[in-house]
Amino acid sequence: MQSGKIGGPMVFVIFGGHGDLTWRKLVPALYSLFLDDWLPDRFEILGIGRKQLSDESYRERLRDGVDKFSPGKADPNKWTEFSSHINFRTADLEDKQAFAGIAEELGTYDEKWGTKATRIYYLALPPQMIKPVAEGLAAAKLNLDREYARIVVEKPFGHDLNSARELNVLLSNYFQESQIFRIDHYLGKETVQNIIAFRFGNTLFEPIWNRRYIDHVQITVAEKDGVGHRSGYYEHAGALRDMVQNHLLQILCLIAMEAPVSVNSDEIRQKKVDVLRAIRTILPEQVHQSAVRGQYGPGWIEGERVRGYRAEEGVAPDSPTETFAAVKFYVDNWRWQDVPFYLRTGKRMPSTVSEVAIQFRPVPHQTFPASALLDNRPNRLLIAIQPEEGILLRFEVKHPGQHMALAPVMMQFYYREAFKVRSPEAYETLLLDIMRGDSTLFMRADQTEAAWAVIEPILDMWQSVGPTDFPNYEAGTWGPEQADVLIAQDGRSWIMPTLLQCQEDLAKCRLAREQS
Numbered sequence: 088m089q090s091g092k093i094g095g096p097m098v099f100v101i102f103g104g105h106g107d108l109t110w111r112k113l114v115p116a117l118y119s120l121f122l123d124d125w126l127p128d129r130f131e132i133l134g135i136g137r138k139q140l141s142d143e144s145y146r147e148r149l150r151d152g153v154d155k156f157s158p159g160k161a162d163p164n165k166w167t168e169f170s171s172h173i174n175f176r177t178a179d180l181e182d183k184q185a186f187a188g189i190a191e192e193l194g195t196y197d198e199k200w201g202t203k204a205t206r207i208y209y210l211a212l213p214p215q216m217i218k219p220v221a222e223g224l225a226a227a228k229l230n231l232d233r234e235y236a237r238i239v240v241e242k243p244f245g246h247d248l249n250s251a252r253e254l255n256v257l258l259s260n261y262f263q264e265s266q267i268f269r270i271d272h273y274l275g276k277e278t279v280q281n282i283i284a285f286r287f288g289n290t291l292f293e294p295i296w297n298r299r300y301i302d303h304v305q306i307t308v309a310e311k312d313g314v315g316h317r318s319g320y321y322e323h324a325g326a327l328r329d330m331v332q333n334h335l336l337q338i339l340c341l342i343a344m345e346a347p348v349s350v351n352s353d354e355i356r357q358k359k360v361d362v363l364r365a366i367r368t369i370l371p372e373q374v375h376q377s378a379v380r381g382q383y384g385p386g387w388i389e390g391e392r393v394r395g396y397r398a399e400e401g402v403a404p405d406s407p408t409e410t411f412a413a414v415k416f417y418v419d420n421w422r423w424q425d426v427p428f429y430l431r432t433g434k435r436m437p438s439t440v441s442e443v444a445i446q447f448r449p450v451p452h453q454t455f456p457a458s459a460l461l462d463n464r465p466n467r468l469l470i471a472i473q474p475e476e477g478i479l480l481r482f483e484v485k486h487p488g489q490h491m492a493l494a495p496v497m498m499q500f501y502y503r504e505a506f507k508v509r510s511p512e513a514y515e516t517l518l519l520d521i522m523r524g525d526s527t528l529f530m531r532a533d534q535t536e537a538a539w540a541v542i543e544p545i546l547d548m549w550q551s552v553g554p555t556d557f558p559n560y561e562a563g564t565w566g567p568e569q570a571d572v573l574i575a576q577d578g579r580s581w582i583m584p585t586l587l588q589c590q591e592d593l594a595k596c597r598l599a600r601e602q603s
């Protein structure tokens with residue numbers, strides 16, 4: 088990453104300082120920013136949690152996270168320098184007095200530095216804690232300075248439209264919209280941001296980026312992992328809330344949005360909200376045709392037997408929670424009328440892969456005889472988001488030989504080959520933007536609500552009519568058969584992610600199943 092240090096002093100106050108997110112994502116990202124010389128000379132990281140912990144043992148735990156989750160292990164000298172800026176304070180966040188103590192401590196930094204520091208209040212906490220912390224900050228007047236005080240809220244942002252509205256009202260009671268940073272970490276991913284660069288930095292694709300040329304769009308976000316230790320949260324969330332409402336809809340917005348006038352944060356966010364508002368409402372009687380849910384049963388991942396969701400720690404033996412969701416959306420506007428957007432996401436799939444596939448229409452008139460078209464395929468553009476980051480374009484060429492025959496080929500661009508530099512982790516990008524006060528990659532209040540409104544009819548229907556066939560897909564497969572039916576009823580099929588790694592993973596799952 089190129090350098091460009093942040094100027095003024097900065098204090099990160101991490102509520103939930105002892106939690107998983109801080110250990111796994113936030114501090115490794117801050118450490119990388121420190122190594123790349125982005126952090127200001129004067130900064131402090133203040134972890135706040137319930138535990139009784141010395142600064143030393145807190146730093147040790149965080150170092151373990153950096154060793155595990157950063158690109159390389161912590162360098163001893165650099166770590167000593169970095170960690171001298173880290174401290175831990177024990178506090179009960181439901182006690183308003185605790186915030187007076189935090190305010191006092193923050194005051195000492197300003198005094199020491201002889202100037203006002205930017206204060207970032209990061210809520211790495213379960214959703215029910217947002218209210219007491221926002222109120223605590225306000226009671227201690229830590230919210231007042233519009234320019235210097237910022238609050239960061241993680242997803243899930245509410246659990247339905249009403250609760251998201253309530254949360255927005257609560258936050259807006261104490262903070263201005265410009266002070267609030269609602270995180271969807273997918274927006275920090277390099278390839279997700281690249282969708283904007285690719286679409287609006289080229290003349291080539293924009294003229295064909297519409298219903299006249301595009302047949303349909305598929306967005307797949309698949310994960311090999313199961314629910315892990317997160318059943319407490321996941322049991323109340325499910326795949327639709329956990330992934331579709333935020334990450335997948337964000338990607339859809341970037342693919343479908345109109346060209347912004349500039350990369351100004353409000354301009355881009357407005358264009359995304361326009362997309363969400365244009366998504367056709369799914370009526371209750373259409374839910375079964377437009378959305379499919381699934382839950383994994385036991386199966387095989389990378390040659391290893393894994394248990395089903397209902398046998399995971401902390402999961403009810405008759406849990407109705409979906410671990411897979413596939414949904415078909417339409418965006419009702421001039422550009423996209425009647426072009427389906429198929430979204431699917433699931434846990435315990437054969438591979439961890441996120442990809443967008445844009446399938447173009449067949450040529451309007453076929454010039455070639457049937458004998459030349461045995462291997463004829465429509466043009467396809469693939470945007471690989473992870474684990475590989477790149478863009479692939481499939482088109483037809485003449486197969487070499489004395490006969491005219493068409494054959495598909497793939498033109499490929501991979502970030503790692505083209506640039507040979509490390510792409511920053513999503514959290515590095517997002518934390519840096521928070522420090523700069525740039526909210527382009529964060530969700531505006533109305534956007535979170537619009538996204539809930541899009542999925543609410545499905546949530547309501549799924550809640551009122553429980554699943555009867557769970558578990559309905561085997562771990563290590565691409566989801567329930569009904570997901571194939573969802574797309575097959577339109578005469579289409581799911582596009583297999585192209586990446587080699589993905590195909591190897593799939594082969595391993597198949598082999599293990601056959602040998603069992």
Ligand code: BG6
Binds near residue numbers: 242310
């Ligand atoms: C989180 C979800 O927001 O995103 C998780 O809560 C999911 O369930 C994760 O595993 C996926 O993120 P990534 O960056 O690993 O694709």
